[in-house]
Amino acid sequence: MPMPENAFSPLPFDITEKAFSLPVTHSTLAAQGVLSLVRTVYPFLEAAGCTLIRMGWNDTYRITTTTNSIYMVRIYGVDRHTLSAIQYELDLLLHLAQLGVSVSLPIARPDGLLITPISVPEGRRYVVLFTAAPGRVPEPFPLGNAEQSIYFGQSLAMLHTAADTFDSTHERPALDLRYLLDRSLAQLQPFLKQRIDDWDYLLDIANEIRMCFADPIGNHLDWGPIHGDAFSANATLAGDRVTWFDFDLCGPGWRVFDLAGAYGSAMGQDRTDEERQQVWLSFLEGYREKRQVTEETLAFIPTMHMLLLVYFMAVNLEKGPLYGFQWFGSDAYFDAHFKELRSLPFEMSKIE
Incomplete structure (x- = not known):
């Protein structure tokens, strides 16, 4: 049985012409955009490629240079940590490395800063470039045999x-x-x-x-x-x-x-x-x-x-x-x- 023409009230606007603005929980940045950012912020890197490795609270991208050196980019999630808490983490990594512990190290920008803020739809996120960890996670992870x-x-x-x-x-x-x-x-x-x-x-x-x-x-x-x-x-x-x-x-x-x-x-x-x-x-x-x-x-x-x-x-x-x-x-x-x-x-x- 066909629906009567007046079964639904007309919308007060043409939905095909209206763009809704909705909140975003977590945006995923395009790898090409991350590559462009890294090459701009770290001019000493001749980055050749960028791949999204892991999504989560924070997103991790792998950067491969023209000389096959590998770096990791972490983009911290909005509200995941305060800026102070992130700085604590980076301070700890630098301290551990100074005393001989092998860790994935944050790399400073030419101006000496470790953290780059970026604006995304959900707010402000923070970007840090790290050295890649050599070797591999043993199987069965994480302790191996x-x-x-x-x-x-x-x-x-x-x-x-x-x-x-x-x-x-x-x-x-x-x-x-x-x-x-x-x-x-x-x-x-x-x-x-x-x-x-x-x-x-x-x-x-x-x-x-x-x-x-x-x-x-x-x-x-x-x-x-x-x-x-x-x-x-x-x-x-x-x-x-x-x-x-x-x-x-x-x-x-x-x-x-x-x-x-x-x-x-x-x-x-x-x-x-x-x-x-x-x-x-x-x-x-x-x-x-x-x-x-x-x-x-x-x-x-x-x-x-x-x-x-x-x-x-x-x-x-x-x-x-x-x-x-x-x-x-x-x-x-x-x-x-x-x-x-x-x-x-x-x-x-x-x-x-």
Whole structure:
């Protein structure tokens, strides 16, 4: 049956002639535009090509020069970090490199500045050029096998030791219990309103974690600048040389947080239980060669591992506005995370 001609009220304007102005969450810059920017800001680069490597909170582009040198361009997302927090990150990288830690280094412009602001539809973003990390991320990432993981342990210990003397006039949020736990619970709660059992379980976990930190041991854990996401394939290996990159989640924190990341990565490898244990023990051996680890710190790893999983379950939800919520925040997303959480003990009679 045909619709009557007056079934819908006419629009007050011709929609074919009106352009709507809508807010933008995250724009993707054309590689050719990034190439043009880099060649303008860094005239010493004879850039030949630019490729978008990774999209996310920040976008990363690879620059290849006419002489086949490779650089990486990071374009920080709007509201991802304050300008001061980005400067803290870059200060830390320069400090670590000065003390012999291999990192992907920020490169200064001819005027000595490291950061270039740009205007995009969603606001202001910041651009930094970095050296490329040599080598490759081993498989299974990020620790490889037991022969390779020892180098990651040695290098992380060197990173922590070098960071002991780091100081910056710029501010970066501390990765303390308020940030890692309380902030995470606030982010997770809206997504778990229909998953009451999971939310109650999460609150029980949170209480257990707080109790562990209330213990005197929790008050005397090694504290200082950490990578914060060291074992999400954020380091390459070339021979015995480990190079760290992507310090987007760095800040003042407990060193055992980075160690728990290594432990979780080793135990998460698609290997036999014995092989996974060998990877972890090799990493720990390497770390202990360069830096002391107390038995109290080792005993705290299961608690910190639990906190790490809660934190990353929450922080990854921030990718939803970028990639959509078909996966992030879905039942499948939480099913996978809570399955892993429920499989972990708070205590480990022996982790080595």
